[in-house]
Amino acid sequence: MNVLDFAHSFFGDPAHWHGYDGIPTRLVEHITYSLEALLLAAVIALPVGLVTGHYGRGGNALALIATAGRALPSFGLLVLMFIWLGFGLVPVMIPLVVLAVPPILVTTYEAMRSVDPSPVDAARGMGMSEARVLFQVEVPVALPLILSGLRTAAIQIISTATIAAYVSLGGLGRYIIDGLYQRDYEKVVGGATLVAALALATLALFWAASRLAVSRGVRGSA
Amino acid sequence: MFGVLIRIDAVTKRYPDGTVAVDRLSLDIPDRAITVLVGPSGCGKTTTLRMINRMVEPTEGSILLDGADIRQQPVNSLRRSMGYVIQNAGLFQHRTILDNIATVPRLLGWSKPKARGRAAELMERVGLDTSLAKRYPYQLSGGQQQRVGVARALAADPPVLLMDEPFSAVDPVVRKGLQDELLRIQDELGKTIVFVTHDIDEAIKLGTMVAVLRTGGRLAQFAPPAELLSEPADTFVEDFLGADRGIRRLSFFPSDELPLQTGPLVRLDADAAQRTARSDAPYLLVTDADGRPLGWAEPDRPLDRERLLDHGRPFRPGADSLRTALDGAVLSPTGWAVAVDGDGRAVGVVSQQVIGEAIRAAHGRAGAGVKAAR
Ligand SMILES: Nc1ncnc2c1ncn2[C@@H]1O[C@H](COP(=O)(O)OP(=O)(O)OP(=O)(O)O)[C@@H](O)[C@H]1O
Numbered sequence: 001m002n003v004l005d006f007a008h009s010f011f012g013d014p015a016h017w018h019g020y021d022g023i024p025t026r027l028v029e030h031i032t033y034s035l036e037a038l039l040l041a042a043v044i045a046l047p048v049g050l051v052t053g054h055y056g057r058g059g060n061a062l063a064l065i066a067t068a069g070r071a072l073p074s075f076g077l078l079v080l081m082f083i084w085l086g087f088g089l090v091p092v093m094i095p096l097v098v099l100a101v102p103p104i105l106v107t108t109y110e111a112m113r114s115v116d117p118s119p120v121d122a123a124r125g126m127g128m129s130e131a132r133v134l135f136q137v138e139v140p141v142a143l144p145l146i147l148s149g150l151r152t153a154a155i156q157i158i159s160t161a162t163i164a165a166y167v168s169l170g171g172l173g174r175y176i177i178d179g180l181y182q183r184d185y186e187k188v189v190g191g192a193t194l195v196a197a198l199a200l201a202t203l204a205l206f207w208a209a210s211r212l213a214v215s216r217g218v219r220g221s222a
Numbered sequence: 223m224f225g226v227l228i229r230i231d232a233v234t235k236r237y238p239d240g241t242v243a244v245d246r247l248s249l250d251i252p253d254r255a256i257t258v259l260v261g262p263s264g265c266g267k268t269t270t271l272r273m274i275n276r277m278v279e280p281t282e283g284s285i286l287l288d289g290a291d292i293r294q295q296p297v298n299s300l301r302r303s304m305g306y307v308i309q310n311a312g313l314f315q316h317r318t319i320l321d322n323i324a325t326v327p328r329l330l331g332w333s334k335p336k337a338r339g340r341a342a343e344l345m346e347r348v349g350l351d352t353s354l355a356k357r358y359p360y361q362l363s364g365g366q367q368q369r370v371g372v373a374r375a376l377a378a379d380p381p382v383l384l385m386d387e388p389f390s391a392v393d394p395v396v397r398k399g400l401q402d403e404l405l406r407i408q409d410e411l412g413k414t415i416v417f418v419t420h421d422i423d424e425a426i427k428l429g430t431m432v433a434v435l436r437t438g439g440r441l442a443q444f445a446p447p448a449e450l451l452s453e454p455a456d457t458f459v460e461d462f463l464g465a466d467r468g469i470r471r472l473s474f475f476p477s478d479e480l481p482l483q484t485g486p487l488v489r490l491d492a493d494a495a496q497r498t499a500r501s502d503a504p505y506l507l508v509t510d511a512d513g514r515p516l517g518w519a520e521p522d523r524p525l526d527r528e529r530l531l532d533h534g535r536p537f538r539p540g541a542d543s544l545r546t547a548l549d550g551a552v553l554s555p556t557g558w559a560v561a562v563d564g565d566g567r568a569v570g571v572v573s574q575q576v577i578g579e580a581i582r583a584a585h586g587r588a589g590a591g592v593k594a595a596r
């Protein structure tokens with residue numbers, strides 16, 4: 001049996017399409033964890049990245065935090081949190097958020113730094129407040145890069161959220177972990193395929209979002 | 223003639239790293255006129271300009287706007303009352319041309335339709351086709367972007383316009399167009415303009431008053447351009463004005479008092495009898511049936527349109543200066559310049575020698591004969 005056959009029989013089995021271990025349930029669980037982690041990471045990283053980028057200060061500190069964040073192994077962190085905090089949502093969220101913060105933070109900072117300084121100077125010279133300069137001049141131009149940081153974070157979260165299954169939470173990781181444990185390769189392949197498909201769908205979603213949110217003038221100038 | 227709108231009073235700017243960019247500068251910037259700040263790179267022009275809208279705060283001294291210290295009002299309301307134009311236009315690439323221009327009216331709380339209506343008016347004023355309104359900055363040429371920059375600065379009708387090398391990034395032909403446009407707009411609107419450039423020709427062309435700054439941010443001379451050319455304060459200013467200062471000065475002398483000769487004018491279809499020169503001009507100026515100049519011909523040869531000598535660039539008495547008249551005479555192989563009316567019809571000719579006499583007379587009247595001869 002090859003991978004395609006595994007996938008075919010996994011998705012072909014009607015039993016996999018309903019119930020608490022059905023694909024819809026697991027998918028929704030996975031998306032929920034991922035979204036929560038992404039939102040949390042964005043709430044932490046976006047404001048810090050925007051403000052430090054706007055004032056051009058703290059770039060070195062950010063780079064340090066980012067490197068540290070990237071060096072932490074998510075799985076190790078999960079196990080640690082699990083031992084420390086026991087079962088639950090929190091030990092899963094912490095490694096996911098720690099994983100997602102660096103790309104958002106660093107890319108947002110870089111995006112803000114790469115904005116052409118002359119419109120910013122013109123905006124101040126015309127009497128725009130700092131908040132207006134940030135949100136009406138810098139962010140619209142930095143948006144493509146900011147979105148790419150969020151996208152990187154989202155993809156990493158989705159692939160890493162499979163580890164939630166280790167601490168007995170749901171998500172698509174359940175198929176992979178249970179499948180490995182039960183030597184049910186159909187399940188493993190099915191789970192992996194679903195994670196990959198979700199990642200692709202996320203890419204498509206970000207592409208659509210950037211088409212909608214980024215001004216034609218910015219896309220054209222790039 | 224002008225009141226003082228902006229008074230720069232003993233202002234010094236020392237940057238945190240110790241650089242003294244402006245050193246005890248005092249300038250009275252006249253109302254409703256163009257004041258140009260000119261000088262070599264790094265002499266503090268930009269710093270001076272940016273102190274007027276408080277983008278840079280002076281270390282010492284004060285700046286008064288209409289008699290009141292600029293620090294007395296909130297910084298953003300001060301800036302909204304002063305148009306600001308910078309070198310690369312600094313347009314917002316995510317906004318359409320119309321919305322770029324509408325920026326300050328929107329900041330001032332105008333409704334969107336009103337601000338956009340105003341922006342459309344401004345596009346026409348600065349010579350932009352309104353079909354460009356919905357475009358984005360990247361879809362415009364450098365010269366058009368600069369016009370948008372000027373329109374954006376004028377949108378809320380501020381009394382003051384601050385311009386930092388606004389035309390230095392475009393090619394000479396476009397630059398000349400933009401300069402002419404600025405002078406035309408200024409004729410209509412009568413703003414108080416502070417204009418920074420490192421190009422002395424631009425300074426002389428645009429300035430009602432020109433402030434020459436020297437490195438270290440000190441004022442070398444503050445004078446109308448004609449005076450700058452005739453009486454440079456010192457060798458620094460003289461060197462900065464360049465070697466052809468005498469010729470440039472001629473731009474300020476009118477050509478309407480030149481005695482013109484009409485004797486040498488003949489039509490291409492004139493017969494031999496009509497062609498006898500009725501003056502001391504060694505050549506005849508041949509014109510077409512409408513009187514437009516075609517070229518010079520020798521009086522004793524049959525007229526052949528193909529063999530006329532180039533007549534150089536004609537000048538318009540009244541509209542053009544002695545510089546243009548002299549230029550026409552120098553460019554013409556005969557040494558005579560051609561005068562034309564507004565429709566390009568020849569109204570007379572004048573020799574280099576006569577222009578030379580007129581120049582000497584004008585210098586005499588300007589009372590600067592000795593200095594100019596130096
Ligand atoms: N933010 C700053 N910090 C330190 N020094 C500065 C700063 N801005 C300008 N300077 C220095 O102050 C001096 C005057 O600068 P300024 O920009 O006003 O010159 P400028 O006449 O506009 O020159 P240019 O024609 O090259 O634009 C220069 O020596 C410059 O290096």
Ligand SMILES: [Mg+2]
Pocket residue numbers: 267268269
């Ligand atoms: Mg400058």
